[in-house]
Amino acid sequence: MNDPRIIIDENPMSLRQWAVVVIMIMLNALDGFDVLSSAFAAPGISAEWGVPRSELGIVLSAELVGMGAGSVLLGGMADRFGRKLTMLACLVVMAIGMYFAHAASGVTPLTLWRFLTGIGIGGMLAATNAVVAETTSKSSRSIAMALYVIGYPLGGVIGGFAAQAWLLQVYDWRAVFLFGAVVTAIMIPLVMLIVPETPAYFTARRGDGAVAKINRALRAFGKPQITELKAISTSAPKPKVSDILTNSRLRPVTLLLAFGYMFHTITFYYILKWAVKIVADAGFSQPEAASTLTYANIGGAIGGLIFGFLMKRWQIRGPTIAMLLLGVVAVTAFGYGQDTLWGWRMMAFFAMFTTNAAIVGYYSAFALGFPAYARATGTGFVLGVGRLGAASSPIIAGFLFDALGNDNLLPVSAIMAMGSVISAILFMLLPLRDGDADLGDKPADPKEAV
Template identity: 30%
Template sequence: MSALLSINVDQFINTQPMSRLQWRMVMLCFLVIALDGFDTAIMGFIAPELIREWAVSTLSLGPVMSAALIGVAMGALIAGPLADRLGRKPVLISAVAFFGTLTLASAFAPNLEWMVILRLLAGLGLGAAMPNASTIVSEYTPLHQRSILITVVLSGFTFGAAAGGFISAFMIPLFGWQSVLLVGGLLPLLALPLLIVSVPESLRWLVARRPAHHRQRSARIVQRLAPGISNEHTRFTADEVEHPLSSPVSRILSKGFFSGTLLLWLTYFMGLFLVYLLGSWLPTLIKNNGLSVSNAALITALFQFGGTFGSLFLGWFIDRSNPHRTLAIAYLLGGLAIYLIGTASHGFALFALLAAAAGFCMNGANACMYALAANFYPTQARATGVSWMRGIGGLGSIASGFAGAHMLSAGWTFATVFSALAVPALIAGIAVFLKGCLTSPASLAQPHTLTR
């Protein structure tokens, strides 16, 4: 009789080549985040029609625009601990169902008050989806490919937002603004059966939580990852041991993680503050500095477009370098580009180049923060750690709207605005560098996979 086979799932995933199941999960999580991006940006596409049809002012539309961002922050804070207790898959599925249903219901909103309520509730699902999708990807990908694959998946957000713009441009003239909300609600609901069937629970979570109880489920997942390597009698182990008496929130705030958690929050808060402020107010600032409306819109698009390339490049690069040092440099260079925008002349080409550079650094570094957080926290608190970073960071995106409005209403000069905006980038760079000096990742790849 042969000895019982034992598989350490952390070492197994880190040393095995990517399987078809893992690549399929990367694509499905990309799809989830693309749908998230579509629905998060959807109000911006239909806002002009709401103003015209409902005869409301731009100022009155402010609560509608910010409601989803508030919901996103709340949803991220709630969903993380739930995913660490109940599993990644049920929370992810519930989040997609929730924001799909509420976006669909928004198409039938009779007035602004109902639209605010429905967008706030939809934001709860939107805030829960992205952190859980990135957590599942982090727990099913080998350490040496994790950062690039997480950032590839997160690039789905800008892909979905951009796709929403094209869809809106086609559908609103033909079918009205309600049609965009119908599409934004139906697509997530249509994706649910595929997600339920194709996305397994996190293997790392199953084994780290209750390995004996979940042995058969773990064996089936390993069979899908590498057929013939295990059976239901295989013993599964993990590098991490669960702390059953500690909640996920207390874990990320415990002595070993407290300073790193605060520095992650500070970095991501400043990063989202800058990205959302520039995304919202850059067209107005550039236009007020003498350029046309179309050129201002194009420069802002280049800011977002640069972020797509930045996230992919930095995600690839931090897998091969010191991630904290790399992201610190990216934030500092982003701050320099933002400062230089304020000193630039009225030339379109220079503005476009600096905006693309700022987007490359700032959006790219923000996307990589998910990989940094996923590698920092242990399995039993990973979803909470990533989600709470998203939730606290989301407060930065909410604050950015008020800050931008204040700077414009106070009559700040163009140069003063961009000099001030370089400061949050400096703070983010220093904070992520300090995290690298004070903390270390929760786990590292190990050389052996199977024991008997």
């Protein structure tokens, strides 16, 4: 057997492979905390600088705009220079952005540093998604992907408990960003020591010494080694990362995933970015309001985990569409408001339970729909377009509150929930099967069809 991807697919997972998955979960959790750190800090920022909701929405969107740029620019870097190098570079950028955000003296510098942090997060998401897809066996991939995706809300849970029980109690909002900078820096040596470059990356890039590099990665995972790589016909068109938009099979997958994900993130980030501020304005303290987002992320983690098992049984399409539509109901219900803190927590819990489960479906579709040579580029492009929705979400909600009034939570929530309705329609139209198989790299597996 001289195909490293089939070797990874068909052999049982080793301890090193699971260790890599755990590191990817931790990196996704770090991304989740970094993104939500501005939401935890939002009431304190507003109180210290007197920032109105419409302007605060721009601050909350800064890292999301950066994530869009980072996903496109640094996602391509992961396909060109490697997943590991890209992750290390992104960690450095994120640590710098988080540190200087804590020292910001006004809205403008804070917004700029949050934008820089977002660039690092965007590139990180594209690379880590590819690593999970390329280091897991076929039988374990759907569960590993679900565990990876729930790392994002898990970071919110851990960060939420740290914020409400410690950082916001003992210090102020600046401590949230400083905490994120320290944890980000700690992850750099862990990635350097534990995560090897993926065999699929070396297989796709070829080049001098490709077999030796592939075998080094296979040895790290405790897998059989290869003697040679299957020759590629010189008369066949050479695959390019631009195929995501020019290849007749990949283009509709790319565009439907990109715009479907974009509309869903409008709904998804409405809860993540505004829940703390909404609950604080309902008369609860800043730590109490932050706890709402903690419970929202607990819901997201549980929803993502359960969805992973559903996806293993029923594949991707049906469960994802169901969660998208249930998310519409849950986000709209959030708009009815609550009289008690536990009422707010439960509404946020169910909103994120459903919306994050749908995110798991999308991430699995990214891994399945793009071939290895363009997987990080395709994922990065989809995430980049998707961040347009994420970045616009807090801004749209902020202006809706200004236009309709802060007391009109229900109509604002119902409007924001419509993003997931459009997303469900686009996901219904999605043609999806194994990206590598469709391009002739390995036999198609009918079980991996949507």
